[in-house]
Amino acid sequence: MLSDPLVYLGLVLFGGWMGLDGTACGQFMISRPFVAATLAGAIAGDALAGALLGVVLEAFHLAILPVGAARYPEAGPPAVVGGAVFAATGPSAGALFSVVLFVLAFEWVGAHSVRYLRQASISWTSVRSVAFAGPGDLERRHLGALGLDFLRAAALVAVGLAVLSLLLPPVLAVWGLGEGMATALRVGVVVGLLASSARLFAGRARLFLLGLAGGLLLLLIRG
């Protein structure tokens, strides 16, 4: 588990950054689940474990499009929580299913915290609600909003790390599914989600089939 306070602090700061990268600052997609979980795993000591979890989380996020007024789960900070705890616990089927389930729920906690922040910031960043003293005032308020978003995401990760670290050990103590069966189910879920992503690219079934054939060929060549 995460016992080193420096690692914990590093993860909280990284989580704050991932909250910003998701929407408010940059959008370089470092906050995509497979990137954020892998990097969080690296901070916690096992990047490969983080990547294993990140692939599953990413499969769940592929078809989420932030268009129009759609409300969608927040990916980055929860992926940091999941990647770090999964890496620190040591990869196992029980940890993987428990962490994925926790992260899928926690993503909606993140989404609600974003919604509250956007609602609250009307009173101090909207020109319809505030008489800005001048350009410097607007700049300070805008940068202040970025700072608050960072703190929101960092706090979310701090809480998430603490809660998941607390919940996971008793769950693992009573986990009763064999590794082989759990691996087959995990692979099946990822395959199903990846196959569903083909529908994002409407009218391109032939290219999807060509990709399937290419992947098969690659597997055969590698033996």
Next chain:
Amino acid sequence: MIGFPGAVERKMLVRSLTVQGSWNYETLIGTGFAFLMLPALRHLYPDDPEGLRAAMVRHGDLFNCHPYLATLAAGAVARLEADRVQPQMVERFKTALRGSLGSVGDQLVWGAWRPAAVLLGLVLILSGVVWWASVLLFLLAYNVIHIGLRVWGLRQGAATGFEVGRMVRAAPLQALGRRAADAGALLAGFAVVLAVGPVAREPGGLLLATALGALGFWLGLRARTFFAAVVGLVWLVAILLGMTGHGA
């Protein structure tokens, strides 16, 4: 940028990275748009603090568009401000631009380029490429287009002003989106087969993966809810098995 020094352009580009930083439910990205416009406005109103403040407030009102194409709007609006176009005309222009820049960006970036780039990252990681190289290649591939759009948008917006809508329709953005979607469909197929890897030699696991893959393809964009329920069910069964002493 036409009529603006390089330092103004650079400041606007850097500021465009935070255009959604003060997103709120009243003016959406309005405050961020004013923040992005301020270097150009300061250049245009050097000795007129009241004019600068009035322009800042106008541009801080309700606005929204795809964040990567906000530079296109900012460049065009800065050009109109430099040409001293009537504020009411500029407002009407911004309103007209809002919807079209939103839908072009959503289709190109969120609907095609981002999923294609993510699938590239997944294919790399699933095919055994070392984790840091997979992550780095994904970030490089994605951000070439991301940063390119921001730079191109600012320059083209400033160069075309009122004609920006016509320029966007003539630009190869839709063709780029179609090519990205082609690549995405191909990579989705690759990713599905590579994900089967860990159970490829087990008939039972292979059968389960094939069945769930076919189900996922059929469910399409509804699959997320279904598979989240599957994970929840597996978790519950595993806990019950363990608690009743029937576990592995």
